[in-house]
Amino acid sequence: MSEAGNTVVLGVSAGIAVYKSCELLRLFTESGHDVRVVPTRDALRFVGEPTWAALSGNPVATEVWESVHEVPHVRIGQSADLVVVAPATADVLARAAHGMANDLLTNTLLTARCPVVFAPAMHTEMWEHPATRANVATLRERGAVVIEPASGRLTGADTGPGRLPDPAEIYEVCRRVLAGRGGDLAGRHVVVSAGGTREAIDPVRFIGNRSSGLQGYALARTAVARGAEVTLVSANVALPDPAGAKMVRVESATQLREAVLAAAEHADAVVMAAAVADFRPVRQSGTKIKKSAAEPDPIHLTKNPDILAELGETRRAGGGTYPRVIVGFAAETDDVLANGRAKLERKGCDLLVVNQVGENLAFGTPDNAAVVLTAEGESVEIPRGPKEDLADVVWNLVVRRLP
Numbered sequence: 236m237s238e239a240g241n242t243v244v245l246g247v248s249a250g251i252a253v254y255k256s257c258e259l260l261r262l263f264t265e266s267g268h269d270v271r272v273v274p275t276r277d278a279l280r281f282v283g284e285p286t287w288a289a290l291s292g293n294p295v296a297t298e299v300w301e302s303v304h305e306v307p308h309v310r311i312g313q314s315a316d317l318v319v320v321a322p323a324t325a326d327v328l329a330r331a332a333h334g335m336a337n338d339l340l341t342n343t344l345l346t347a348r349c350p351v352v353f354a355p356a357m358h359t360e361m362w363e364h365p366a367t368r369a370n371v372a373t374l375r376e377r378g379a380v381v382i383e384p385a386s387g388r389l390t391g392a393d394t395g396p397g398r399l400p401d402p403a404e405i406y407e408v409c410r411r412v413l414a415g416r417g418g419d420l421a422g423r424h425v426v427v428s429a430g431g432t433r434e435a436i437d438p439v440r441f442i443g444n445r446s447s448g449l450q451g452y453a454l455a456r457t458a459v460a461r462g463a464e465v466t467l468v469s470a471n472v473a474l475p476d477p478a479g480a481k482m483v484r485v486e487s488a489t490q491l492r493e494a495v496l497a498a499a500e501h502a503d504a505v506v507m508a509a510a511v512a513d514f515r516p517v518r519q520s521g522t523k524i525k526k527s528a529a530e531p532d533p534i535h536l537t538k539n540p541d542i543l544a545e546l547g548e549t550r551r552a553g554g555g556t557y558p559r560v561i562v563g564f565a566a567e568t569d570d571v572l573a574n575g576r577a578k579l580e581r582k583g584c585d586l587l588v589v590n591q592v593g594e595n596l597a598f599g600t601p602d603n604a605a606v607v608l609t610a611e612g613e614s615v616e617i618p619r620g621p622k623e624d625l626a627d628v629v630w631n632l633v634v635r636r637l638p
Contacts, residue, residue: 240269242314242584243263243413244319245320246254246319247322248277248326248359249275249277250322254352256322257290260291262402262403262406266410271311312342318352318410324355328367328458332370332371335371354399375464380460383459384399384400386398388424401476404479407477420566423464426468426504427455427458429472430518431471431626434512434539438520440523444512445470447469449474451472451506454630455467456477467482489539495547500557504558538542543563549600559636562587563588571591575587576608588605603620
């Protein structure tokens, strides 16, 4: 299925975040999609019908009794290539989970045989309520993609999880779903690490690396589009949060280790895409080290924990419910495949994504090329292309290893 020229139904429910859906609608129409907006009656209290009609170029349907001869409560869902509900309130999630059909939007959801994406937005207490969590779990079990809400400022002075993700990130999830890459990770929990750790020398300086986090964020974004619950452990990354990923921000290798091990205990797969520093200073100065005429004191280093190897060792020892699939990354400058195979055996992971790094290669670029080595001795070559495409190949290989 192409990424443009599809018929998209944009369901809009009654939340303060409705105004953001105007931007989402613009992204769909400017990409060549034919969009039909189906708002709930109360959603029109926030953004009126003329706005939706003008932005979509299509009449706006709100009632099952309008244009009855066209049977809109059936036809709209039947003709859609994608239905996305943004924002999806707690009320709409509940009605969708229980198969209710008391307005045009819920009728559309019942008749749709295409992928369905929900982008929830509500107050934190509503999102965390057991009833909402149960409804989300039900929808995911049925194959719907329910994006985790972002955390941030809500209505009034409240902050917390429940904020509608950035429209561009919601669109990216929908784009991947329309491209036929949705659903096979539904019901799975995956952990992805991204970025590069920083090891402090003093309050100003640190030992770091060139990782931008682009590949890890692509892995998280594509996993969300394929239906997974995603925990993204992000180290020093200046990128917008991928819609639907639970964010855990860290700085150092020891912090990344704690976050990954905690999240991995109940994960189906862990993908270690972060560039983790091998060493850290033995001592960190509490104040900025001043420049003087004398030569500076040498910085003594000690090894950081090997998180990837620890994951493999813990799984081999039968510790808890550790991930079924462990994926590592190896950035190499020479003897790429030989070094990769040695690392695969040493780390005890199932898949190792090996890529060559250097000037204009891998770090900070929108594209990537790699070879994926498997524990069974196979190798899968991924030609240079967008990092999302590489991410999809990795998830394809992960899915094959999941029961």
